[in-house]
Amino acid sequence: MTFWQVTLNLLDGFGMTCAIFALTLVFALPLGLIISFGSMSKFKPLKAVVRVFVWIIRGVPLMLQLFIVFYLPGFLFGSPIFNRFTATIIAFSINYACYFSEIYRAGIEAIPRGQIEAGQVLGMTRFQIFTRITLMQVIKRIVPPMGNEIITLVKDTALARVIVVVEILFVAEELMAHAIIWPLFYTAVFYLAFVGVLTLLFGWFEKKLSYYKV
Amino acid sequence: MKKIISVILAVLMIATISLTLTSCKKSDWDNIQEKGEFVCGITLYEPMNYCTVEGDMSTLTGFDTELAKMVAEKLGVNVKFQKIDWGNKYIELKTGNIDCIWNGFTSNTKDSDGIERADKVDFTHAYLDNAQCVVVKKSALANYTSAASLSGKTGTAETGSAGESYAKSVTTVAVVGKTAQMETFMELKSGSADFAVVDVLLAKQLVGKGDYSDLAIVEAINIDKEVYSIGCRKNSDFDEKINDALVELLNEGKLETLAEKYNVHITDTLMALKTAK
Amino acid sequence: MEFLEVQGIYKSFGNVEVLRGIDFSLSKGEVLSIIGSSGSGKTTLLRCLNLLEKADAGTISVNGEIIIDAKEEDSYTDKEIRDKRLRMGLVFQQFNLFPQYNVIDNLTLAPKLRVKEDKSLTKEEKAEKIEAIIKEAEELLASVGLSDKAKSYPCEISGGQQQRVAIARALMLKPDILCFDEPTSALDPELTGEVLRVIKELKSGDRTMIIVTHEMEFAKNVSDKVIFMADGVIEEMGEPNQMFSNPKSEKLKAFLQKSDEKF
Numbered sequence: 001m002t003f004w005q006v007t008l009n010l011l012d013g014f015g016m017t018c019a020i021f022a023l024t025l026v027f028a029l030p031l032g033l034i035i036s037f038g039s040m041s042k043f044k045p046l047k048a049v050v051r052v053f054v055w056i057i058r059g060v061p062l063m064l065q066l067f068i069v070f071y072l073p074g075f076l077f078g079s080p081i082f083n084r085f086t087a088t089i090i091a092f093s094i095n096y097a098c099y100f101s102e103i104y105r106a107g108i109e110a111i112p113r114g115q116i117e118a119g120q121v122l123g124m125t126r127f128q129i130f131t132r133i134t135l136m137q138v139i140k141r142i143v144p145p146m147g148n149e150i151i152t153l154v155k156d157t158a159l160a161r162v163i164v165v166v167e168i169l170f171v172a173e174e175l176m177a178h179a180i181i182w183p184l185f186y187t188a189v190f191y192l193a194f195v196g197v198l199t200l201l202f203g204w205f206e207k208k209l210s211y212y213k214v
Numbered sequence: 215m216k217k218i219i220s221v222i223l224a225v226l227m228i229a230t231i232s233l234t235l236t237s238c239k240k241s242d243w244d245n246i247q248e249k250g251e252f253v254c255g256i257t258l259y260e261p262m263n264y265c266t267v268e269g270d271m272s273t274l275t276g277f278d279t280e281l282a283k284m285v286a287e288k289l290g291v292n293v294k295f296q297k298i299d300w301g302n303k304y305i306e307l308k309t310g311n312i313d314c315i316w317n318g319f320t321s322n323t324k325d326s327d328g329i330e331r332a333d334k335v336d337f338t339h340a341y342l343d344n345a346q347c348v349v350v351k352k353s354a355l356a357n358y359t360s361a362a363s364l365s366g367k368t369g370t371a372e373t374g375s376a377g378e379s380y381a382k383s384v385t386t387v388a389v390v391g392k393t394a395q396m397e398t399f400m401e402l403k404s405g406s407a408d409f410a411v412v413d414v415l416l417a418k419q420l421v422g423k424g425d426y427s428d429l430a431i432v433e434a435i436n437i438d439k440e441v442y443s444i445g446c447r448k449n450s451d452f453d454e455k456i457n458d459a460l461v462e463l464l465n466e467g468k469l470e471t472l473a474e475k476y477n478v479h480i481t482d483t484l485m486a487l488k489t490a491k
Numbered sequence: 492m493e494f495l496e497v498q499g500i501y502k503s504f505g506n507v508e509v510l511r512g513i514d515f516s517l518s519k520g521e522v523l524s525i526i527g528s529s530g531s532g533k534t535t536l537l538r539c540l541n542l543l544e545k546a547d548a549g550t551i552s553v554n555g556e557i558i559i560d561a562k563e564e565d566s567y568t569d570k571e572i573r574d575k576r577l578r579m580g581l582v583f584q585q586f587n588l589f590p591q592y593n594v595i596d597n598l599t600l601a602p603k604l605r606v607k608e609d610k611s612l613t614k615e616e617k618a619e620k621i622e623a624i625i626k627e628a629e630e631l632l633a634s635v636g637l638s639d640k641a642k643s644y645p646c647e648i649s650g651g652q653q654q655r656v657a658i659a660r661a662l663m664l665k666p667d668i669l670c671f672d673e674p675t676s677a678l679d680p681e682l683t684g685e686v687l688r689v690i691k692e693l694k695s696g697d698r699t700m701i702i703v704t705h706e707m708e709f710a711k712n713v714s715d716k717v718i719f720m721a722d723g724v725i726e727e728m729g730e731p732n733q734m735f736s737n738p739k740s741e742k743l744k745a746f747l748q749k750s751d752e753k754f
Contacts, residue, residue, distance in 0.1 A: 005268065013269075071305050075309050078310050079309075080309055115587055117583070119601075120542075121661075122660070124573075136591040161299070163302075164296075173394055173396065173397065176400070178268065180424055181399075181425045211644055212645070
């Protein structure tokens with residue numbers, strides 16, 4: 001196989017890698033916010049349930065969670081519920097939402113009480129205080145840890161191959177049937193390029209937010 | 215990873231058993247007819263299942279691919295091919311993601327857990343002869359003269375494969391389980407394993423070529439002959455249907471033509487059924 | 492009836508009684524200073540007035556209208572609480588400017604939001620009101636001497652300037668009573684002067700103000716009335732001159748002596 005053919009094949013798999021990455025973010029970013037609200041709830045039972053849930057999801061390997069989401073329905077009901085890709089997105093979204101929720105929580109809890117009180121004495125509603133005051137400060141605080149987590153996600157997508165989602169590493173391994181090994185190492189270029197772009201993006205975003213200090 | 219699977223298996227088996235006991239399930243064949251198709255779990259390797267254009271599943275071909283299509287035609291249903299992780303084949307089968315394991319699946323062997331494969335799945339007739347072979351670095355080939363020379367060496371094989379069982383039986387040192395047969399060659403090349411046990415069909419296809427030109431098959435070591443069968447769910451009625459179709463194809467001479475095309479050997483036991491008819 | 496009537500305010504946190512029956516009144520345009528050592532309940536009293544804390548008992552009325560009745564405080568809707576809060580303005584010790592907004596936006600954020608959510612206004616009326624708000628904010632900034640900082644962000648200006656912005660921000664909502672919670676405690680000594688000067692200038696503007704402070708000299712100069720709090724009660728109340736030169740209670744005498752020692 002020529003270098004060009006291998007590149008095209010890997011790009012196919014890389015498309016899947018990007019799809020897992022993008023869809024996970026689309027679902028996990030808002031879901032994480034909901035979970036973080038739950039984990040900060042004043043209603044104790046809800047808070048307890050959410051925190052136990054986060055503990056379980058963060059405490060169990062993502063690989064195992066992929067197995068559970070994909071295979072468990074088949075074990076219980078004799079036929080699968082989700083296809084491989086859907087199962088991957090579900091497992092990844094829930095897993096990353098839990099990590100995100102803890103980052104959100106740390107960000108929200110770090111907002112000085114005085115900021116909220118200042119909004120209150122100015123007659124702002126809770127919603128206004130959250131959207132106009134807290135949120136922007138939370139975002140600034142969480143950009144670095146979120147950047148970390150999101151870069152980890154890029155590489156975690158490779159886990160999807162355990163339930164045979166054909167992402168870039170899977171493709172590279174299949175190419176070994178052509179008596180070539182180097183595509184496996186070549187995949188690193190794709191990951192590095194992806195992470196490089198993300199790093200630049202986060203750097204730009206941080207710079208964008210550097211006009212104020214929290 | 216295999217350990218993880220075993221743990222889930224253990225937990226889930228209980229759930230499965232309790233559920234299957236209470237629920238009255240339709241037979242496999244009924245389900246397949248209802249769906250209008252059956253799903254073969256495969257991994258890609260020549261000459262059984264492979265794509266002529268890499269990455270394009272519509273160009274899938276190979277001995278098993280063509281045979282499955284012929285059987286499907288006889289049964290009046292469609293066939294779908296689903297790539298699986300070989301180490302997860304039993305879970306895939308049990309959870310209904312696939313209806314059969316049809317991918318050069320050795321039936322007359324034990325898994326590395328010591329359990330006969332025949333106890334885990336319902337096998338069809340053995341339809342093809344195969345053997346495992348030992349692959350080593352060309353430079354070290356002279357050191358391997360018999361099975362005894364493997365003891366004390368580090369082996370590698372695909373997790374859950376017949377090769378893994380063999381490797382574990384001949385060496386006391388670690389056997390590195392890989393998720394694909396091809397990966398075992400990388401272990402060899404990197405020096406992290408001394409010998410690999412893989413299907414002879416695969417080895418003949420790859421060893422000595424391309425990046426694997428520094429590897430060689432140890433002709434001096436003969437491993438007991440193996441046979442391939444198609445694995446269906448335990449207590450399934452689908453294997454009977456495939457058997458009927460196989461014998462029909464045999465009697466029509468189509469099976470032998472196909473075997474010639476791919477230069478593989480049909481088992482004597484299956485050939486015997488032809489004369490019986 | 493006085494402009495501000497505070498009666499029987501009690502407040503505990505757990506077993507700790509922080510306020511144990513606070514009564515006082517204030518006329519329109521008067522300036523009240525509240526002094527006392529840390530932990531005497533001054534700040535808590537101010538927070539109760541602004542509904543940042545719920546008083547356990549007592550009433551607060553402004554201009555003859557009861558705005559807080561501790562008995563009913565739980566039944567207030569969010570909307571009611573917001574409206575009540577607007578009767579009072581509060582300037583915090585830590586300024587609490589919103590860091591992501593520039594100075595002018597800090598001033599206009601809340602008033603603009605109130606206009607935007609007012610459904611009775613047409614689009615044109617809203618635009619007109621918002622324009623008026625911006626104009627007013629510019630005027631207020633000028634009055635605290637910060638016209639040139641309108642587009643600066645809080646992190647770009649000094650603490651004293653930040654506190655002056657915070658004062659202007661509190662004035663934007665035209666509170667009946669403006670409260671200050673130790674407005675200079677977080678400032679370097681050389682910056683306290685500019686803030687105190689601004690507060691003093693507000694007095695001439697006929698504003699009713701309550702100032703919790705440690706600046707005795709300032710309290711003496713600016714106040715019409717002084718309250719000395721100790722252990723959750725009003726220990727002594729009166730004219731500033733008489734309070735500072737001729738304290739009656741032993742506790743106030745000791746307190747004044749201590750604050751003199753600081754220098």
